[in-house]
Amino acid sequence: MRLVFMGTPDFAVPSLRALVNGGHDVVGVFTQPDRPAGRGKNLKPSQVKVAAEELGIPVFQPKKIKTSEGIQLLRVLAPDSIIVVAYGQILSKDILQLPPKGCINVHASLLPAYRGAAPIHWAVMKGESHTGVTTMLMDEGLDTGDILLKQEVPISNEATTGEIHDELAALGGGLLIETLRELEMGSLIATPQIGESNYAPLLKREHEGVDWSRKATELHDQIRGLNPWPGAFSTFRGENLKIWRSMPFSWSDKDLETEGFAREVTAEPGQIIEMLGTGLLVQTGNGILRIIEVQPAGKRAMSARDFFNGRHGQIGEKFN
Structure with missing residues (x-):
């Protein structure tokens, strides 16, 4: 043709x-x-x-x-x-x-x-x-x-x-x-669109910011949905930070080193409640999100644990 x-x-x-x-x-x-x-x-x-x-x-x-x-x-x-x-x-x-x-x-x-x-x-x-x-x-x-x-x-x-x-x-x-x-x-039949429709607009800066008051599952979907472009972002101590990989946290995960760690945690959305070998645990509006990989502005992507250690981060500090 x-x-x-x-x-x-x-x-x-x-x-x-x-x-x-x-x-x-x-x-x-x-x-x-x-x-x-x-x-x-x-x-x-x-x-x-x-x-x-x-x-x-x-x-x-x-x-x-x-x-x-x-x-x-x-x-x-x-x-x-x-x-x-x-x-x-x-x-x-x-x-x-x-x-x-x-x-x-x-x-x-x-x-x-x-x-x-x-x-x-x-x-x-x-x-x-x-x-x-x-x-x-x-x-x-x-x-x-x-x-x-x-x-x-x-x-x-x-x-x-x-x-x-x-x-x-x-x-x-x-x-x-x-x-x-x-x-x-000559066997192709065009059929009108039926069913519920929705719109997928161009992404704007407002779509990229992480609102820690949302559910952990929603934030995880946002983070992976903006990977590899343009990237979800938050700030830590005023420093802009792209978040590339995450996973909703479950106390039943078998690979986590949770011995001696209290499962009942009272924290505000965005607050870091623990650091594990597999990432940072961050409180959200509903559930806990494990942050796995981040990228500071102007730097390479790195594990969230390495970023936190490199900043001498303290449990209880917050992402904004």
Whole structure:
């Protein structure tokens, strides 16, 4: 099939490679313009651009795809279908109606759940037990188009957003190939989205701060949901601190050195109540959270125990 591909981050790369490996004719790749990155603010290409150039596919980087120039370029390329995977721009009605077989989106959730820009982060942060990938026939709404195919994956209570991201990216490539195969065979049936929907907005600074008055399980989901980017943060003695790994604490855990440690503890949310070989125990609004790995500002990630010892921390001090 003659295709145009639109995508930007690394999540989209497996889908692009799957199209090429599957024998499809990708006549052009559209991706976001190069952005300043790093301390030197040098322009950095998107991961999709890097992959497309490696594959020998022409790359186009319009600031806005909805202009008359962008639409004319797509008409010249004359794709049978446009494939969109985390492109980062909204397509106009003119573009959506341009390819005869429509515009197909690979979305990292089980639609209609978690429509929006950050579906993987929010699925993990909300403690979902499952997520997945959906291929969808795009319309003018935000991830509201008819569903083509879905594939589900479990989320363990230790999985991070980074781990689920990589799994879904690979899964998306395979599901996209199956979608196009059925589309060419004429066996694909698009079905309207039904059921409860919710929104997965872009992450803001307000989503990253750890509120120790919340439940331990909720904080654990937040911490792993923000790993590896942008990271949950708190402060200790006024020092900013990323928290990368945690686990709700249970007195029944067999690997803990709890002999002689009173199980009845009265402490305030954020207060450190004990240091174990496996991390710091911190009181929350409901339950105790074991903090395993942290990263001080400007430093490398380290075990919470090493951080605490390095600061000569005292039991009873608080995270804020």
